[in-house]
Every structure is written in structure tokens, then in C-alpha cells.
Amino acid sequence: MNPNRMSSRLQWMKDELNQLKQLSQGRSLTPAVTLAEGWMIRGGRRMLNLASNNYLGLHQPLDAGLLEKFIQQAAMFDSDVKLGSTASRLINGNDPIYAQFEQKFAKYKGTESCLVFSNGYMANTGIISSLVGRNDLVFSDRLNHASIVDGITLSRAENIRYRHRDMNHLETLLRKADPVKKKLIVTDTIFSMDGSIAPLQSIVELKNKYGALLMVDEAHSGGVYGEHGEGLSHSLGLTHDVDVHMGTFSKAYGCYGAYAAGDSPVVEYLINKARSFIYTTALPPVIIQAVWHNWMKVREGHWRRNDLRERVVLLREGLKRSGFNVGESESQIVPLIIGDNDRTVLFCDYLQQHGIAAVAVRPPTVPDGEARVRFTLMATHLVEDLERALDLIDQAGKKFDII
Numbered sequence: 001m002n003p004n005r006m007s008s009r010l011q012w013m014k015d016e017l018n019q020l021k022q023l024s025q026g027r028s029l030t031p032a033v034t035l036a037e038g039w040m041i042r043g044g045r046r047m048l049n050l051a052s053n054n055y056l057g058l059h060q061p062l063d064a065g066l067l068e069k070f071i072q073q074a075a076m077f078d079s080d081v082k083l084g085s086t087a088s089r090l091i092n093g094n095d096p097i098y099a100q101f102e103q104k105f106a107k108y109k110g111t112e113s114c115l116v117f118s119n120g121y122m123a124n125t126g127i128i129s130s131l132v133g134r135n136d137l138v139f140s141d142r143l144n145h146a147s148i149v150d151g152i153t154l155s156r157a158e159n160i161r162y163r164h165r166d167m168n169h170l171e172t173l174l175r176k177a178d179p180v181k182k183k184l185i186v187t188d189t190i191f192s193m194d195g196s197i198a199p200l201q202s203i204v205e206l207k208n209k210y211g212a213l214l215m216v217d218e219a220h221s222g223g224v225y226g227e228h229g230e231g232l233s234h235s236l237g238l239t240h241d242v243d244v245h246m247g248t249f250s251k252a253y254g255c256y257g258a259y260a261a262g263d264s265p266v267v268e269y270l271i272n273k274a275r276s277f278i279y280t281t282a283l284p285p286v287i288i289q290a291v292w293h294n295w296m297k298v299r300e301g302h303w304r305r306n307d308l309r310e311r312v313v314l315l316r317e318g319l320k321r322s323g324f325n326v327g328e329s330e331s332q333i334v335p336l337i338i339g340d341n342d343r344t345v346l347f348c349d350y351l352q353q354h355g356i357a358a359v360a361v362r363p364p365t366v367p368d369g370e371a372r373v374r375f376t377l378m379a380t381h382l383v384e385d386l387e388r389a390l391d392l393i394d395q396a397g398k399k400f401d402i403i
């Protein structure tokens, strides 16, 4: 093929990519290897990892002992450890380990039933597009995760966005809505870009008053909130007020996969309707074994949750003392709001050059003018490493005129 023709055919892509780079909105992939105590090597440089979702420090190397344990466990299920799956769970991929895990996990969540999905993105798109359709209404917090937004788009329901955590706004919108239409309220429990917490109690009151279904996404609260890490709604005593609980095994659980939990008819409905469950190959059973293994550590990980909470206070209060704007953060996700895209990227680059990995979050992930650096904490971070990081962030803040 003539290379010139090729390049002209793709010119529009190159133009768009250049445009993104000029707006400091380009994205690229950098090799990264995780190390102990919240460190990593990224792009060849050793850095303190303040950009991980591995909140409890459970993402760990698979050693020979663990592998041996998985092999023995599989034998108990009359199976052996295989590296893949053979088909969708509805065809012949429903290894017995699934039912056992789902039953026990539902009990832990305090629900009747539970269904494992391949990952959180697929859980959200599958659940939302099953529960609502063309003539229905979804009320969604403006800062909900992208996978929720995509689920609503896929469902073809009307996407009615309310201002972040603004219950007056949500009520106004519910009151204005056609009373006969099916309504779903959906919210993150901990918001991934600003670390704030959803006002679940008030949302439950509104859901009851206006006859809506309620779905919560516990991606960032699972493992972290609740006495045994059951999640935020469980810790608030609201388990039975939520119709669909969704969460992931990819963050505090340090593994991979996701679930939907609720009353039995909800799960049966999802098995029949959720296309991202039906038309995909089952998660390999060995992944369920790994999730199960980490789940036990989550349940018993009181010290991990305590250590995490201490580190959250240390970082957040330290940043506030320096004069940074950490927005409404109340959790292990701590944003440092800068506003301008370029300055945010420069600030983040500076931190990386000095051995701190954090994420520059820019529009469209956050609203225009609210670009930020996003820090996330781990239970396994060393206090002295965080204190050193605070000094460096303070220095960077002065250098870039942010404080």
C-alpha cells in the first residue's frame, strides 16, 4: 500500500490527537511495575505510588504457595486449575465455584442473591441497560463513573443528571418527572474523582417518596467501609433500601471482577437480560479463587482499614495545612484541585520527576476549569514516605503558584 495514501486516510486521527496534546488532554501508556509498601517503577523510575486503587495493599505477587493452595482448592471442587474459561456461564462455563462464591458473598453483603460479572465496567453497562429502556428515566449524579454514563447511554433511557450530591436538585427533577414512568436513581458511593461520599440516607428517602429503584456503585467503598468491608450502604444500615448493589473486586480487593447483589428476582432478571453477562466468556474460575482468597483478607483486614484511615487524615490534613484545595474529599481519594489543564500537567510532571506518581485528571473526566491532581492512599504506605511526599507537594505548590 502507498504509505502516503495511508497517512492521508488517517489524517483526521492525527489532527485530533494533536489537538488533544495541545489542550494537555493527551493520554499515553507507560510501563509500570508495583513494588512493596506502595512503591512502583514507572517509566524506569522508582516512585511512591499515590495513584493506585489498591487501597488495602492486597494486590500482591502470586507465589508458589498460593498457587499450590489454588490447585488443592480446585480439587475440592472436583476441578483443576485452568488458565481460561470455555464459554459464557449460560453455555458451559458455569464452574461450580461460581454458585458457592455467589451464595457466600450474598450472605456477606446481606442480600438474597449475587451475580459475578467480568468487571465493573461490564457490570454497570449490563445492569443499567437491563433495568431501564427507551421510555424510562435515570437520575444520575453528575460525577458518576463513566461506566454508569455508558450504561445509561446503552439503555436508551433518558439521562437526567443532578448536580453533585445536590438533593434539592434531585428532588426537583423527580417531582417534575412523569409519575407513571419507571425511574432509576444511580450513584457512586465514593466518587472516584473527588473522594466525596454520596448522601445515601437522603437518596433513600427520595427513592421511597417518588417510587424509584436505587442502584449504588461501591467500587471505591467495598473493602474500605463497613466493619468487615461490606461497603458503605451496609455500614449505614441501608442494605435493604438499595435495590441493586454493584461493586468490584478490582480496587480494595486487589484482584479483578465485579458483582451485582440484591433480592433474588433482581439477580434472576440480570441473568436473563444483562447482555454483558450473557454474551461474554465467564471469568476463569482461578480468578474467583483469587478473589475469594483476597476477600478473606478484606473481611479480617481491620488493621488495614485503620491504617488506611490514619494515612488519609495525614495526607488530607497536610495538604489543607499547606493551603491546597482538596474539595469535598472525605475518603482515601484526595484531589488537589488546580483548575487549569496545563498547570495541572506541569505540576504532576514535576511530582513524577521527584518520585511521586499521581494522576492528572482533566476534562472531560471532570468539569471544565476543575483539572486536578488525584492522590489515592494505601494501607501499606509508610508514614515517613507520606510525610516526605507532603513536603515535596508543598514545594511544588509554591513553585507553580498554587499556594
Ligand SMILES: *Cc1c(COP(=O)(O)O)cnc(C)c1O
Pocket (backbone or CB within 6 Å): 119, 120, 121, 122, 124, 145, 147, 188, 192, 217, 219, 220, 248, 249, 250, 257, 258
Ligand atoms: C473502577 C470503577 C468501575 C469499573 O470497574 P472495573 O472493574 O475496573 O471495570 C466502575 N465504577 C466505578 C465507580 C469505578 O471506580
